[in-house]
Amino acid sequence: PGGYSLPRGAKLLDAIAAASGPTQKASLEDVTIYKGGVIAEGMGAPIGAGKVLFSGKVTENPEVRPGDVVHVESRFISVSVFGRVSRPGTMELPRGARVLDAVGAVGGILADGDHTQVSLTRSGAEGPADSIDLDKVLRDPGDAANRPLSDGDLIYVPQVSRQVAVMGEVVRPGVYQYAQDMTLMDVLATAGGPTRMADLEQVRVYRGEDVDDALTLSVADDRLRYVGDLKSNPRVRPGDIVMIPSGAIRVQVLGRVARTGEVEVRKGATVLDAISAAGGISASGDGSRVVLTREGAESREIDVDALLAGGGSGFEVAYGDVLFVPEANRKVAVMGSVLRPGLYDFKPGMRLVEALAMAGGTTATANLSKVMVYSGDEAAEIALGGSPSKGEYIDPTKGNNPALAFGDIVIVPPAKSINWSQISAMLTIMNQLMSIITR
Template sequence: MFAVLLAALTLAMAQAAPTDAYRIGPYDVLQIVVPEERTDAPIVTTDALTVGPDGTVAVAYLGDVIAVGKTTAELSEEIRVGLIEAGQFVSPHVLVRVREYGADRVSVLGAVKEPGYFPFREGLAVRDAIAMAKGVQLEIAANPLARLVHRDGESVTFQLNEALRAEGAMADLLLQPGDAIIVEESAPVSVLGYVHDPGDVRVREGARLSEVLALAGGIVEPGEETFEAGRTPGDSTRITINRADGTTETVSLMGADEGTTRDDPAVFPGDVIYVPASRSEVTVLGYIKSPGVLVFRSGDRVSDVIAKAGGVIISSGIPDNILEIGDLSAIRLYRADGTELLVNLDSRVAGAGDPELLPGDSIVVPRREQTYYALGRVRVQGRHVLPPGSRVLDLYTAAGGTTTVDALPMRTTDADLANCVLARADGTQLVVDLQAIAQNPALEANVELVHGDSLWVPEADRRVIVAGYVQSPGYFQFREGDTVREVIAMAGGPTISPADSYMNDGDPRNVLIIHQDGAQETIDTTVEDLPVRPGDEIRVPYARQRVTVLGYVVRPGFVLWHEGDTVLDMIAAAGGVNTDDGDRFSAVLIRRGPEGPQFTRVDLSGAHDMDDVAFNVEVLPNDIVMVPRSDHTDWGDWLTNIRNALSITNLIGALF
């Protein structure tokens, strides 16, 4: 099969390629196939990989691989060697084919107004292609550089301004099919602190600080409300600029309005600007109970203002079954001078790790990232966030427990709780018996969770049905080696009812086992036992060891039958004849047979003589003994009435 696949793919590639020496260019669409070399090896099949303007394609297991300028054979060999070195294959066959050729277009990317692909035409110059992209975005372009990447992978860096002029050496720089122009983007400038719209802004190179602050909405002026906890203006006299080269500069804009540039310096891509608060205030944000701006006293520490803000959120429920919890071990403290400190209040000792606050500080309490996942046969699949120290059973409970199915007269789970899998964040796996843990949470198997753990509850593949006369019929999971007797015990055992009850007892001596393949066998579980198989149906019948005594007796109903019991024994077991109305000298024995019920009159006057076999008639299981009223006169008419009421005996038989 492998040889046929290899031959077919090789033929297809030979037909598709224009020449053996064709070299891959940008925007070519490649097909890469690695046929299976052994049953447990992965198969890499990628039908549509477009070569990017940088000349690379993304290959499974290897990441970005340079394709531009290579033949398909050269790229195949490079991928083959890479897969071997990555440990994914032993001796793979790699097939590369060019499905589509991208030589009929060029691309303009980066800091242009409408980047994209454009049709190629003869005589197309760089300035024409940039015009197709609606021109350069001056505020984000890293003047004056751009790159021209050819199909063969070679690239040229050129001065953008020269290429855009109508005259000059670069003005007539013409493009080739498949070329890509990349206008380099400048890094953004970050504006933080007490401005209206903090964040990243794009500015032209050489823009002044005041211009950048205006793009961020301007500095918050006194009286403007920015947080629910109060009004906090920014301090324009202590603005910090952290330069991209690592230097720091503190600037006052108080003289900038006078037209000078000394206090309004130029800002460059990658700079970080921080505007501090103008008073001895600190901003507390994140997962705390009352975020906002707080006034602090000299000597106050991080823990003091967090306490003033109500402390961290401990268990505030939000939608989607997620609990948000503040993380005291990863607090971020941002100083007014632009420095950043990581504060761990979980492990501080005598003030260590709990720094004093300075005016303009900002504190951010992140969410404790204790995220777990519950998948498979649970009610709420997906992401769950629980408090630190949570265990497997807690995650199972948060997921709502297992799903259920209708099973006979009850609903039961269709999950295999005894064989759950806990995939740990470190890549290891544990088999977890949630069935045992639910019964005893103190078990060592109820391990503490680690951030990123995933619990998989599989569908049960070892289930049996226990039906018939048991206490709790339904589906039951069994462990390897469990027997018929044990799963009947899981169902509560056979039914047992009082002697005067019309309920039937389960019969453990005639248990029917129907296997998944249709085979059947009957066993006496009181003397033998068998291991169960997946899909078995175990039926416990009712015990046919009773006799029904009806009519004028003290306790009409079912009575237990024993070997050798007689009509008189059954009447005695039913409390004897009712002396007020019952006939003490006659009874009727009804026995059902293949030809219908047979009626036998029994003369009780002689039945007291144990030696008189003719009168002391033995009964069999399922017989019916009826004692009539004492005032009836015609036995023939009475028996006829009983026969006409045969539906009653049928009803009695149904009760068995």
């Protein structure tokens, strides 16, 4: 390349011949003649070239004039490819080569190279480098991301972030080393598995960021790549952030339970689960009248004792529910011809004779053949046998000794003639007692 003196009327081929002819790399189909161009020292390309007089094939052989600059393009471009590739360096590629051609020319991307974050820096261009997802290009080589290259372009393949972050309801949240073909379940196992409160139906996988500081990231939905059931078990990729959300429901459990206050139970938990989380109903609690209060709905009474006895699961609780276990009024009333008439604490499995014993036993005038037991709306006449007036005493193994329920009223009538005013007074007291011990 350089300046040459040519005879008047010389043509393009004459100018090229004066410069010792084209090189092996010359593209004789891509020649440009500039008017008023200037050749930079040590370079064969026109700098600050003026008007283009000709652009085409050398065989067209137009005339050249004094001051013209002839530029013969190379059939090759020089492109540099660095980073995580097999043979990084600068190479010559045929003009018109694309990104995928350059990556292939250096032997492809290494196993730890990030296909999704390849950068392309244009020669002489200002501003940030272009980011290219080669995975997308490999799926469709005709994609616009597989851009044609120019002389002096630089391609850089970064090292992939070989880590996966696990956050949320796992035993050991943190950042873990990625393994080849790692799946969602593999990641979960590496983090110690899900906690009791994990919602495995709403697992989320975010993609597209370095996870070196993943535990402080604020993940956004535009990076969401998967949401669904853990059983789907998709493969994860280096740099993924796996979020295991909580399925916990907070419920207030108050009243006669072992530990009053707020408890956490899993989504889908029942009244029984919530009471169990609070340590269960205390000895003084009435499990038959547990009250469930929910915002925007009427309170409802639930018989937890019946659920336990019948093996039922009960009503599902929701976030913000309040359960109240009232104090049990577990009493039985013993009246009439006993030494100490009154109310006595009911014990599970209590029978008639035991209730009479708690009241000090029957008097000498008691009529044991007509003992009345009132249970709710029902009444039963019990013949215990024996006659206290004759020195005979009750034998539980021989007499009728039924089991009682809390709220029952036992009346032992006198053996003498019935005093109707006394019976009327007793019934009045009985009704009052029933309203007390059953409310």
